Amino acid sequence: MSISAILKSSIAKKWLMALTGLFLCLFLVGHLLGNLQLFIGGWDGTVKFNEYAEFMSSNPIVQTVAWITKILIGVHVVLALLLVINNRSARSTNYKYNRPDKNAKFSSRTMGWMGTLLLVFIVVHLVNFWAPMHYDNEFPVQLNEAGNYYTADGIEQVNSYLQKVEGKQHVFINKVDMGLAMRDLAKVTKDFFSKTENGVTALLMMILYAIAMLAVAFHLSHGFASAFQSLGINHKKYNGMIKLAGMAFSFIVPFVFAAIPVYLYVTQA
Amino acid sequence: MATIKGMNLTLKIWRQKDANSKGKIETYKVKDISDHMSFLEMMDVLNEQLISENKEPVAFDHDCREGICGSCSLHINGEPHGPDRGVTTCQLHMRKFNSGDTIYIEPFRAKAFPVIKDLVVDRSAFDRIIQSGGFVSVNTSGNTQDANALPIPKADADKAFDAATCIGCGACVASCKNASAMLFVSAKVSQLSLLPQGQVEREERVLNMVSQMDDEGFGNCTNTGACEVECPKGISLENIARMNREFLKATIHKEE
Numbered sequence: 001m002s003i004s005a006i007l008k009s010s011i012a013k014k015w016l017m018a019l020t021g022l023f024l025c026l027f028l029v030g031h032l033l034g035n036l037q038l039f040i041g042g043w044d045g046t047v048k049f050n051e052y053a054e055f056m057s058s059n060p061i062v063q064t065v066a067w068i069t070k071i072l073i074g075v076h077v078v079l080a081l082l083l084v085i086n087n088r089s090a091r092s093t094n095y096k097y098n099r100p101d102k103n104a105k106f107s108s109r110t111m112g113w114m115g116t117l118l119l120v121f122i123v124v125h126l127v128n129f130w131a132p133m134h135y136d137n138e139f140p141v142q143l144n145e146a147g148n149y150y151t152a153d154g155i156e157q158v159n160s161y162l163q164k165v166e167g168k169q170h171v172f173i174n175k176v177d178m179g180l181a182m183r184d185l186a187k188v189t190k191d192f193f194s195k196t197e198n199g200v201t202a203l204l205m206m207i208l209y210a211i212a213m214l215a216v217a218f219h220l221s222h223g224f225a226s227a228f229q230s231l232g233i234n235h236k237k238y239n240g241m242i243k244l245a246g247m248a249f250s251f252i253v254p255f256v257f258a259a260i261p262v263y264l265y266v267t268q269a
Numbered sequence: 270m271a272t273i274k275g276m277n278l279t280l281k282i283w284r285q286k287d288a289n290s291k292g293k294i295e296t297y298k299v300k301d302i303s304d305h306m307s308f309l310e311m312m313d314v315l316n317e318q319l320i321s322e323n324k325e326p327v328a329f330d331h332d333c334r335e336g337i338c339g340s341c342s343l344h345i346n347g348e349p350h351g352p353d354r355g356v357t358t359c360q361l362h363m364r365k366f367n368s369g370d371t372i373y374i375e376p377f378r379a380k381a382f383p384v385i386k387d388l389v390v391d392r393s394a395f396d397r398i399i400q401s402g403g404f405v406s407v408n409t410s411g412n413t414q415d416a417n418a419l420p421i422p423k424a425d426a427d428k429a430f431d432a433a434t435c436i437g438c439g440a441c442v443a444s445c446k447n448a449s450a451m452l453f454v455s456a457k458v459s460q461l462s463l464l465p466q467g468q469v470e471r472e473e474r475v476l477n478m479v480s481q482m483d484d485e486g487f488g489n490c491t492n493t494g495a496c497e498v499e500c501p502k503g504i505s506l507e508n509i510a511r512m513n514r515e516f517l518k519a520t521i522h523k524e525e
Contacts, residue, residue: 005480006520008483009479009480009483009516010449010451010479010482010483010487010488010489010490011479011512011513011516011517012516012520013489014489014490014513015513015517083489086447086488086489087446087447087448087449087488087489087491089380089486090379090380090381090447090448090449090486090487090488091378091379091380091447091448091488092380093378093384094378095344095347095375095378096281096283096294096373096375097281097346097347097373097375098344098347099346099347099348100347100446100495102347102348102352102498103348103444103493103494103495103498103499104446104493104494104495104498105493105494108491108492108493108494109446109491109493111491222492222493226491226492229492229506229509229510229513230490230492230513231513232510232511232512232513232514232517233510234506234507234509234510234511
């Protein structure tokens with residue numbers, strides 16, 4: 001079969017959907033493990049999380065994987081659109097009376113809708129944190145009680161001050177450039193969900209994030225196990241395991257994700 | 270013998286003069302329907318009534334009325350072959366309904382299954398998919414081979430037989446939110462790929478059948494499992510996974 005014929009085929013599209021979907025599941029695990037550090041309180045937690053954030057936004061391997069993730073989200077979305085257009089046209093006249101609830105689960109029938117909700121959330125989430133971190137030259141930087149700044153490698157610079165070099169915030173000691181300042185993503189994140197810092201927006205965002213994670217839960221509760229079926233992995237011996245793993249994954253991952261904004265909102269003044 | 274319950278029903282039936290007309294739902298009433306009747310016998314009663322009123326009877330597909338030919342269809346109260354499980358419309362009994370019920374009866378809906386008249390749809394897309402699967406090579410030199418001379422594992426024979434029970438009625442397409450024909454095609458692919466007799470054309474068969482399925486305008490599979498629930502023969506989703514595997518293997522392996 002030629003490559004174009006393969007890509008035209010319905011089954012090939014499903015493989016790609018499944019493979020990109022499973023890759024994005026791996027991404028969720030990685031993202032969640034990193035975010036767990038937001039549960040660590042105090043100065044220690046702030047330092048740990050900021051060091052982690054600086055590592056993630058500078059390490060070339062991580063950055064490559066991040067771009068691959070963004071591209072694969074795009075592939076997943078474009079394929080979904082192609083599939084939906086194709087599926088809609090496959091039934092030009094709808095039933096006057098239909099009971100899809102009699103033969104299929106809600107989560108399986110709403111993959112497109114939940115996916116759309118997720119895409120909107122991803123954009124909102126990137127605008128909230130990723131975009132300012134990468135493009136805002138006034139992004140808050142880490143400053144300890146003694147009034148010292150930190151360089152991005154995590155070293156405290158005593159008697160330091162900030163100065164812009166080519167628009168970026170650098171740490172200086174006695175007019176010597178010590179390097180890029182460590183940005184304070186931990187504070188930004190915590191303030192974002194803080195009643196005093198962000199007012200009613202904090203509450204609305206917490207609710208939005210929780211709803212988005214509910215969409216993740218529904219999307220995964222069908223998508224995870226379904227990906228295996230699409231790839232042709234359907235075997236009496238392993239079906240139970242895949243189903244159980246899918247259920248656990250689709251419950252635990254979004255639940256812990258959602259717990260972070262809720263925790264930050266509830267525990268902060 | 271149980272007493273025959275007379276049921277009075279309101280029927281909302283899709284009427285369409287021919288393939289090019291715009292159809293609509295018409296309402297009919299039938300009285301004294303026995304709960305022993307099959308759904309199609311109830312339709313016969315309605316048609317007798319319509320004929321006696323000098324009206325056009327409702328066209329619907331049927332043949333054996335034994336649940337094995339795959340001719341009968343009908344989307345009844347939102348489900349292909351009605352609310353019962355593991356039966357075709359001809360085997361659906363009126364005891365599954367109650368007097369006073371309103372029953373919606375529509376044709377199977379899919380772009381690949383155009384309505385010919387009323388409840389009759391053209392399912393020849395399935396025939397073309399079968400044709401695209403081609404032939405099975407048979408050795409015709411010398412004596413006829415004994416069927417039992419080819420050893421087949423019991424589990425494979427069972428699975429092949431289960432897949433072969435597909436009667437091609439199209440309920441899978443009708444129930445699928447995407448009007449996908451994957452359950453049907455996968456049953457036909459599985460049936461032969463599991464048996465030694467089907468090995469010679471194994472790769473061509475799956476590639477050609479899937480390609481024909483896509484060309485006919487059926488949708489894609491979202492693994493909702495609706496087809497498996499509504500299938501009167503209980504064809505399993507396992508077959509779709511097998512078809513996906515067969516397609517993958519053939520795509521990678523075949524040179525042209």
